[in-house]
Amino acid sequence: MTELARKLAVSALLQPALAFAAGEPSLGFQPPQTVVARQIVDLHALVLSICIVIAAVVFGVMFYSIVRFRKAAGREAKQFHGNTTIEVLWTVIPCLIVAGIAYPATKTVIEMKDTTNPDMTIKITGYQWKWRYTYVDDGIDFYSSLSTPRDQIENQAPKGEHYLLEVDHPLVVPVGKKIRILTTADDVIHSWFVPALAVKQDAIPGFVRDSWFKVDAPGIYRGACTELCGKEHGFMPVVVEAMPEKDYRDWVADQHAKSAATAATPQ
Amino acid sequence: MQVALDNVPAVAQLPRQGGILRWIRTTNHKDIGTLYLFFSLSMLLVGGLMALTIRAELFQPGLQIVRPEFFNQITSMHGLIMIFGAIMPAFVGFANWQLPLMLGAPDMAFPRLNNLSFWLLPFAAVLLVASFFAPGGATAAGWTLYAPLSVQMGPGMDMAIFAIHILGVSSIVGALNIIVTILNMRAPGMTLFKMPLFAWTWLVTAFLLLTIMPVLAGTVTMLLFDRHFGTHFFDAAGGGDPVLFQHLFWFFGHPEVYVLILPTFGIVSAVIPTFSRKPLFGLRSMVAATCCIGIVACAVWAHHMFTVGMPVAAQLFFMYSTLLIAVPTGIKVFNWLATMWEGSLTFETPMLFAIGFLFVFTIGGLTGVILAIAPVDIQLHQTYYIVAHFHYTMVASSLFGLFAGTYYWLPKWTGHMYDEKLGQWHFWLTLIFFNLTFIPMFFLGLAGMPRRIPDYALQFTNLNSLASIGAFGFGLTQLLFVYTVIKCIRGGPRATAQVWEGAKGLEWTVPSPAPHHTFSTPPVVE
Numbered sequence: 001m002t003e004l005a006r007k008l009a010v011s012a013l014l015q016p017a018l019a020f021a022a023g024e025p026s027l028g029f030q031p032p033q034t035v036v037a038r039q040i041v042d043l044h045a046l047v048l049s050i051c052i053v054i055a056a057v058v059f060g061v062m063f064y065s066i067v068r069f070r071k072a073a074g075r076e077a078k079q080f081h082g083n084t085t086i087e088v089l090w091t092v093i094p095c096l097i098v099a100g101i102a103y104p105a106t107k108t109v110i111e112m113k114d115t116t117n118p119d120m121t122i123k124i125t126g127y128q129w130k131w132r133y134t135y136v137d138d139g140i141d142f143y144s145s146l147s148t149p150r151d152q153i154e155n156q157a158p159k160g161e162h163y164l165l166e167v168d169h170p171l172v173v174p175v176g177k178k179i180r181i182l183t184t185a186d187d188v189i190h191s192w193f194v195p196a197l198a199v200k201q202d203a204i205p206g207f208v209r210d211s212w213f214k215v216d217a218p219g220i221y222r223g224a225c226t227e228l229c230g231k232e233h234g235f236m237p238v239v240v241e242a243m244p245e246k247d248y249r250d251w252v253a254d255q256h257a258k259s260a261a262t263a264a265t266p267q
Numbered sequence: 268m269q270v271a272l273d274n275v276p277a278v279a280q281l282p283r284q285g286g287i288l289r290w291i292r293t294t295n296h297k298d299i300g301t302l303y304l305f306f307s308l309s310m311l312l313v314g315g316l317m318a319l320t321i322r323a324e325l326f327q328p329g330l331q332i333v334r335p336e337f338f339n340q341i342t343s344m345h346g347l348i349m350i351f352g353a354i355m356p357a358f359v360g361f362a363n364w365q366l367p368l369m370l371g372a373p374d375m376a377f378p379r380l381n382n383l384s385f386w387l388l389p390f391a392a393v394l395l396v397a398s399f400f401a402p403g404g405a406t407a408a409g410w411t412l413y414a415p416l417s418v419q420m421g422p423g424m425d426m427a428i429f430a431i432h433i434l435g436v437s438s439i440v441g442a443l444n445i446i447v448t449i450l451n452m453r454a455p456g457m458t459l460f461k462m463p464l465f466a467w468t469w470l471v472t473a474f475l476l477l478t479i480m481p482v483l484a485g486t487v488t489m490l491l492f493d494r495h496f497g498t499h500f501f502d503a504a505g506g507g508d509p510v511l512f513q514h515l516f517w518f519f520g521h522p523e524v525y526v527l528i529l530p531t532f533g534i535v536s537a538v539i540p541t542f543s544r545k546p547l548f549g550l551r552s553m554v555a556a557t558c559c560i561g562i563v564a565c566a567v568w569a570h571h572m573f574t575v576g577m578p579v580a581a582q583l584f585f586m587y588s589t590l591l592i593a594v595p596t597g598i599k600v601f602n603w604l605a606t607m608w609e610g611s612l613t614f615e616t617p618m619l620f621a622i623g624f625l626f627v628f629t630i631g632g633l634t635g636v637i638l639a640i641a642p643v644d645i646q647l648h649q650t651y652y653i654v655a656h657f658h659y660t661m662v663a664s665s666l667f668g669l670f671a672g673t674y675y676w677l678p679k680w681t682g683h684m685y686d687e688k689l690g691q692w693h694f695w696l697t698l699i700f701f702n703l704t705f706i707p708m709f710f711l712g713l714a715g716m717p718r719r720i721p722d723y724a725l726q727f728t729n730l731n732s733l734a735s736i737g738a739f740g741f742g743l744t745q746l747l748f749v750y751t752v753i754k755c756i757r758g759g760p761r762a763t764a765q766v767w768e769g770a771k772g773l774e775w776t777v778p779s780p781a782p783h784h785t786f787s788t789p790p791v792v793e
Binding site for chain 1: 328329330331334335336339407408409413415416419502503504508509510543544545546548549550551552574575576578579582583586587590591593594597598600601604605607608609610611612613614622625626629630633634636637640641642643645646648649650709710713714715717719720721722723724725769
């Protein structure tokens with residue numbers, strides 16, 4: 001147990017350190033795949049840097065006091081109650097810092113909310129416990145459920161690489177297009193989240209919310225439901241597959257062909 | 268000057284009834300404070316067992332120990348029990364013991380109401396824990412009880428609603444008692460600005476409680492009606508709105524977290540000056556900051572709702588107000604640092620926990636500033652980053668304050684010094700294991716791990732294992748605290764009235780242990 005603990009401690013402490021060392025600019029976020037995601041990484045980096053400076057000052061003063069102002073070393077306490085100048089300074093400066101942070105943040109808030117002029121619209125419906133994707137413009141409609149086999153979850157089989165982050169039918173989208181998503185739900189509140197695309201939108205039964213994203217590069221981006229929705233809340237992942245527009249068009253045609261074939265087959 | 272009565276040996280002043288009946292019928296603030304503290308300690312252990320079950324399941328990916336539905340019950344109840352059963356009653360216990368002593372009052376303003384406030388709690392706690400045995404188990408909707416999920420829950424939800432009502436009544440009448448005591452029963456000469464900051468923080472906390480507990484009561488009643496009486500407050504099909512629940516809940520929920528931290532600010536503001544041997548820096552600005560926090564706390568609630576789809580103006584308003592509340596909070600930290608600066612410091616256990624509080628609260632508070640930025644919050648909402656943030660502010664900060672206050676005032680309450688060596692062990696083990704448990708969670712949240720899940724993708728394994736090891740260490744260390752407290756109650760080196768060299772305030776003018784009745788004649792304060 002000690003050996004395991006030691007290994008885990010070393011690896012867990014090294015992980016973030018190695019990430020930093022590898023020059024990962026994301027400071028812990030997954031690599032950003034949209035303009036908005038990059039803005040958020042930058043915003044976070046800005047605020048985190050300010051917080052680290054403030055923490056360094058606070059802890060610095062604290063440790064200095066602990067070391068230098070000890071009774072054991074013979075220090076007498078200097079009896080002072082207050083100091084107006086310094087109190088004004090440490091009220092005004094934080095106000096300025098906060099205002100300084102608010103300005104770039106405001107721009108990103110406004111940009112994240114601007115769903116006008118999308119290239120396409122997809123309706124996302126949350127169910128207990130799967131997602132449904134309805135391509136409003138292209139006339140495609142399907143469910144997306146967790147595809148990790150049950151025996152992996154029950155520890156009867158070794159876990160695959162994308163354990164709990166794989167689905168039978170991912171959301172397929174073209175890169176470089178502004179995609180507006182409309183979220184709603186069938187039963188309770190769910191939330192559609194893809195970290196790499198910086199999209200998280202609650203799916204509220206009886207209401208429609210919207211958000212948008214535009215993916216820079218082809219790839220598979222994995223996310224999760226992020227609003228407690230019942231016993232399988234941890235088992236309804238989100239998978240987005242982004243591909244060049246031509247490939248996306250081929251996929252759309254393929255989907256139409258498949259659904260026509262299903263319609264033609266007697267049930 | 269104190270009259271002879273206060274110098275009568277404690278034995279002669281004890282109530283005539285002994286045994287269980289004494290504790291059931293007591294209207295003495297010291298007895299009731301003791302009851303609250305023992306109750307909250309037992310709830311801390313019950314909630315802690317649930318936390319360890321959660322961390323045991325999350326040690327490795329896969330489902331090993333509990334079913335997902337039971338896991339959700341445990342996470343929900345862990346939150347409800349810790350907040351309503353452990354932290355809030357502990358602070359009320361401190362208020363009961365300390366406010367009359369600090370203010371020079373013989374007791375609380377309404378002693379019989381005080382008794383009721385306490386005895387409602389064990390009843391509510393039994394009801395809440397018993398909900399595990401209802402058909403379908405305890406509520407599994409999270410401590411936040413969002414509709415419509417909470418409308419789906421079984422009878423365990425109704426038991427929890429009833430328990431919340433009872434807990435709310437206890438808090439409301441307790442808050443009334445505290446406000447009237449502080450405003451009306453201070454000793455002659457003790458102006459509001461001469462009373463300790465602990466009284467100020469409790470005054471603001473009590474007003475917050477009066478404001479928010481009725482809102483919670485209304486909200487869970489609306490939930491009860493949607494569940495059983497055909498209403499549709501939170502159901503779109505009937506013309507209602509699930510998000511209404513969130514607005515109502517968080518209007519309670521956000522000021523509630525300040526209810527959970529302000530008394531700690533008061534405790535730390537007593538401990539740090541004592542062990543620095545100089546007065547609290549900037550008392551007036553501390554009071555102003557406390558009041559600002561209390562007021563702005565009621566205007567930030569929707570920062571818990573940045574992903575529900577509010578319009579831009581609302582996102583911006585709540586982002587700005589949340590950033591604003593960081594300012595008075597930061598000022599308090601600077602004031603505590605300035606209190607230590609150029610002091611004559613010693614590091615007995617209360618001071619260790621107070622300094623530890625400064626360390627963990629700074630981390631918790633700064634991560635709150637990060638979360639205030641709405642776009643960043645949208646990435647981190649409902650991930651483990653949030654779990655880490657609120658455990659830093661609630662567990663580390665509130666709990667460290669409670670530990671600091673316990674070690675600080677135990678000699679006054681019991682007449683014995685606690686075992687300083689054990690106290691030091693408790694502090695260092697708690698600090699190390701706490702950080703080991705929750706620092707990995709910041710990184711888990713940044714990496715995208717959601718909260719409230721019993722199983723997770725493989726890339727989150729190492730950090731989860733680390734957190735689970737830390738959690739077991741942290742939990743077991745608290746048994747050391749229980750042992751140290753009980754050992755102190757049973758005996759130890761005699762404590763003087765003054766106890767701590769640098770301690771100032773009326774409670775240090777009475778003997779240790781404090782006699783059953785103190786300040787029957789009010790002292791005069793210059």
